[in-house]
Amino acid sequence: MTTGNTATIKRSAGTITRSAGTTRRGFISSLAVVSAAGPLAAACGGAAGSVRKTSTLRYQGWTGQVTLPELAADLGYLGEVKLEWVGNTISGPQDVQSAATGQVDFGGAFNGAVVKLQEAGAPITSVIGYYGSDKQTYTGFFVLDDSPIRTPRDLIGKKVGMNTLGGHSQAVQDLHLRRNGLASGDIGKVESLAVPPVTMEQSLRQGRLDVAALSGIFRDKAIATGGVRTLFKDIDFLGEFTAGSYVFRDDFVKRNPDTVRAFTAGVAKTIEWSRQRPRAEVVARMTAVLRRRGRNENADALQYWRSWGVASKGGVMGDREFDTWRAWLEDVGQIRKGRVKARDLYTNKFNPYAGGGSKG
Known part of the structure; x- marks a missing residue:
């Protein structure tokens, strides 16, 4: 029996996949x-x-x-x-x-x-x-230093990159927006994009993304390079x-x-x-x-x-x-x-x- 799995495994490292729906419904789609x-x-x-x-x-x-x-x-x-x-x-x-x-x-x-x-x-x-979030290793949502994005409401209409749709980052993003008072309609206007982790930082710096959800080695590499700041982290409201x-x-x-x-x-x-x-x-x-x-x-x-x-x-x-x-x-x-x-x-x-x- 075959499925569409092979295409996912062999997807180009430079691919950005657009969410079929960026609301909470998009998580399930x-x-x-x-x-x-x-x-x-x-x-x-x-x-x-x-x-x-x-x-x-x-x-x-x-x-x-x-x-x-x-x-x-x-x-x-x-x-x-x-x-x-x-x-x-x-x-x-x-x-x-x-x-x-x-x-x-x-x-x-x-x-x-x-x-x-x-x-x-x-x-x-x-x-x-096998993985989680602590003070050393967490998922952070990053913007460029000169980005005008400062608050959850500023994310409306913006492009947010994450390693996969329907995973950790999209769930954390949704929880963060809901807990900060955004209605479902506004949350639906935040555009979630699937981006390979190895090209996430580059996509942010080139302006293809407004926000990048980064974790582990990819987060630390971006921080070490400089020019980015943290918008919010999962451990801020979920703890370790x-x-x-x-x-x-x-x-x-x-x-x-x-x-x-x-x-x-x-x-x-x-x-x-x-x-x-x-x-x-x-x-x-x-x-x-x-x-x-x-x-x-x-x-x-x-x-x-x-x-x-x-x-x-x-x-x-x-x-x-x-x-x-x-x-x-x-x-x-x-x-x-x-x-x-x-x-x-x-x-x-x-x-x-x-x-x-x-x-x-």
């Missing part, structure tokens, strides 16, 4: 293909369910970045589990869609996208938190939090519990290794990984890495990571109230840093 994966995933389930047990995990990477699983594999923390790279993505929602439809074995995304996908009936479960998780299909977990356990434990251990080692050592290790894999990438941005932003020890998850976005999706009428319970969306039972499981 960008997830429409993901939501549709419910019955689609079920159709694929027969084939996926017939596959034998495996210790090789297919996954998508990110250009110019080293993911936690890739670092875990390099550290030897995955044990006998091997990773098989099948391509790159710039979209968390697309990544978990690929996991839901069996094109890859695991995917990672913003927890709001995971909530929406599971509410639509996709048979997936989150097993570990784990924002995204890795998911597996439920049938894959059932067939391969030991593989999922080894993966989860390895990623958890890598989170803690990264906290305990000097930042320079972590950066050097990731740089070596990126250069060895030979994907024709530039490693310069890795020097700006600060942390994974994971709020808990070893990526252990709690209800809060999902309830913030579940409540928001309910409030804006995009999922039915009471349909989703946070405790049904994730499990900690494979994580060695957890005291017990929360699902299954």
Whole structure:
């Protein structure tokens, strides 16, 4: 079975994708293909369910970045589990869609996208938190120093770039505007654009964007270069939090519990290794990984890495990571109230840093 996934993976690094709708409805329209994966995933389930047990995990990477699983594999923390790279993505929602439809074995995304996908009936479960926001690593919305944009209302009619539509940045933007009193009609006039992270800063400086949502190494690189200022940050009104998780299909977990356990434990251990080692050592290790894999990438941005932003020890998850976005999706009428319970969306039972499981 094929989907439109390949085009997303191979999209040009210079592409800017315009939102089909920039209101709160746009958040869901960008997830429409993901939501549709419910019955689609079920159709694929027969084939996926017939596959034998495996210790090789297919996954998508990110250009110019080293993911936690890739670092875990390099550290030897995955044990006998091997990773098989099948391509790159710039979209968390697309990544978990690929996991839901069996094109890859695991995917990672913003927890709001995971909530929406599971509410639509996709048979997936989150097993570990892998990124978030803290004082060192957060999502900031940046403008040029001489920009006239100062307040939330100034965003009306402006172009805001973010790595994907329907993900972390668009949800944070919507929450920020709502909490500052903007009505739905005004929020709809803020134009959200999907821009590859590697070209986001350049698009802002060239005037193709009015605002750029930047995080991690791309944020720090822009700050170090200078000429930009922060309009607002997610941690300003949400505090420190784990924002995204890795998911597996439920049938894959059932067939391969030991593989999922080894993966989860390895990623958890890598989170803690990264906290305990000097930042320079972590950066050097990731740089070596990126250069060895030979994907024709530039490693310069890795020097700006600060942390994974994971709020808990070893990526252990709690209800809060999902309830913030579940409540928001309910409030804006995009999922039915009471349909989703946070405790049904994730499990900690494979994580060695957890005291017990929360699902299954």
